[in-house]
Amino acid sequence: MNVSAIEIINGKYWANDGWVKFESIRIIDGIITAINSDDPIEPLCVIDAKGGIVCPGLFDLNVALREPGYARNGNIDSETRAAAAAGVTQLCCTPDSQPVNDTKAVTKLIKEQANLSANCEVLPLGALTKALKGEQLSAHASLKEAGCVALSNGAAPISNLLVAQRCFEYAKTQNMPVFMTPMEKDLYEGCMHEGAVSTAIGLKGIPAIAETIAVAQLLQLAKATGVQLHLSQISCAESIQLIAEAKAAGTRVSADVAIVNLLYTHESVKGFNSHFHCIPPLRTEQDRQALLEGLKSGAIDAICSAHLPWEAAEKRMPFVETAVGMSSIESLIPAAVKLNENGELKLEVFLKAMTENPRNILHKEQNTIETGATANITVIDTEQKWVVEQQQTYSKGDNTMFYNEEVKGRVIATLCNGRLTHNTQDLNSKNNC
């Protein structure tokens, strides 16, 4: 939406370790021109924050846009629109499209589509190996030139350590960070966490060591090669300990956790609820608590949505046969509000893990809320209640964690690089737009 003058009223923003209440934030031609200014200007769009939060736009490190290749489940337009509705202004899209994003052409296609949709800034992750097969290096330098910000092997483990080592060395040569989801392939043959629940309901489990062994190996490789390593979707308590030790020893490593692992455990799978069929799996309460602690201590840097939308039929099968993953981006804010209200994770920690820290990982300048800055802003009503259902959301997937549940906390408006990309208020009739 192209609106040249916007005023956000009646909210608070985070500055210098504290919340600052404001009367108004004025944005003209995409730039924050004034905070609490009385000068009248016309025409003006007014967004009422209703006492809620204004923060820098969220940065999501792990989103599957499903295009090219999986249009039945989502496309760049639908999923970036969902991102805007989730308050996300920048996102990294995973390379596991079809064809895989292992060439300049695919990267360019993604960038062009994203620019056409103009819902948020899309920063592609290039495939670390050709076709994500874990056998041959992809053209890291070309991918970087085309706009890839980092390399990733998606959720496909590289079982050959020699290949992994060479990938790390080559990525380091190109000065590109490497995103890895730690998975030891031979131990990863299951569909949920191996533990009391998998034992009770007879599903094959994925033990914690399937992750921790891979974390240990990847940390050793990162140390040896000097590459900047980012570990995606950590799920186990012991992984966090390994990461914290590596950080203390000076290894260039960061880590993120998927939002669903902060809220749910393997208990959610008890009734064979296929919406909770995720990789990495939902683990124990002890793991969940350790993940929350890891965010507070800084061992884990970022939170991601790990958004992976599927059409409904893909989740309507016996549990094992259902597609893996969750359409989770539009659940980010309700999840954060819930964690905050449960006293488990302060909203400030959540916001830091979705704004400042992901930008640091990718060496991006920080978005700030101050006069002169380009508006990358998310406006959140932390009190608004709504039902997470298909009619209320933009993603093509309805495989959500809050499936048809009433939740609290909603994004009122999003501004990405100065443009209004999402807005729930009726600007034309109520205000002076």
Added chain:
Amino acid sequence: MESEIQLTPSGRLKHFLSVSGLSRALLTEILDTAESFIEVGERNIRKVPLLRGKTVVNLFFEPSTRTRSTFELAAKRLSADVLNLDISTSATSKGESLSDMLENLEAMASDMFVVRHSQSGAAHFIAESVTPNVAIVNAGDGWHAHPTQAMLDMLTIRQHKGSFEGLKVAIVGDILHSRVARSQIRALNTLGVAEVRVIAPNTLLPNDVECLGVKRFTQMEDGLKDLDVIIMLRLQKERMQGGLLPSEQEYYRLYGLNQQKLAMAKPDAIVMHPGPINRGVEISSDVADGPQSVILNQVTNGIAIRMAVMSMAMSGQTETNTSRKEALE
């Protein structure tokens, strides 16, 4: 959670998916009802009209001789019309999804599906999301549950031991991959035995097996002491190929039940096996055919238990459907 799907608001059975979540009273009702059906099998005319006019569809996505034929006999003795579908050669091989296929069968006015499937949770999925108005009886799903097998074993135990109180029971063999063991453990604990043990090498035991309410034993000598009931499980040949065991010979030497090992249990201990048995792999012939073996009683009881469960689930489902129709009118 499992009880919610299986029961009517008044607490009667409407699906039979798992023993988990069912009360001791309900399990006892199943056993008592089955007991009354044993007599039907001894009559000249072995039929009762409880399911007359109802259509039962046997949906076997996995091959089975014994379970399928006892379900078929049970349904016929209850006077139901029975349709047997061999799914491996049917719709799903043409690419039709499971839910589409079942919705079609429901449209043909089926009243009950007896489902066997290789995936854990398949019967739940059907009962919860696909055809909630058709009574679903689980005839075995993946490693999850085989509740009619467990209940026929309970009936066999009760017939021989009188009650469950004070009994010590061990299940020997591949617990990890066994839906039978999972259902037996739940049933035994709900019915109030003194102790349930599992005996197997660690490769055939889930890491958290104690969570099921059992004591873990890895040596037969320790586990067999003071037992009233020994349940042997079938060992699948795949376990050797999968690297879980070195050989059948070594397994038999360590865990196979022979007279010498049987002597470690109580003198009046009974020996059970869900079948089909591998003689010389998990059990010796002289034990399988010996005086303490009750393996053939189990087969006879299988028909009675299935009649009990089918008649109870059908009546619960009919009650639910009738009250739903009345509410709509």
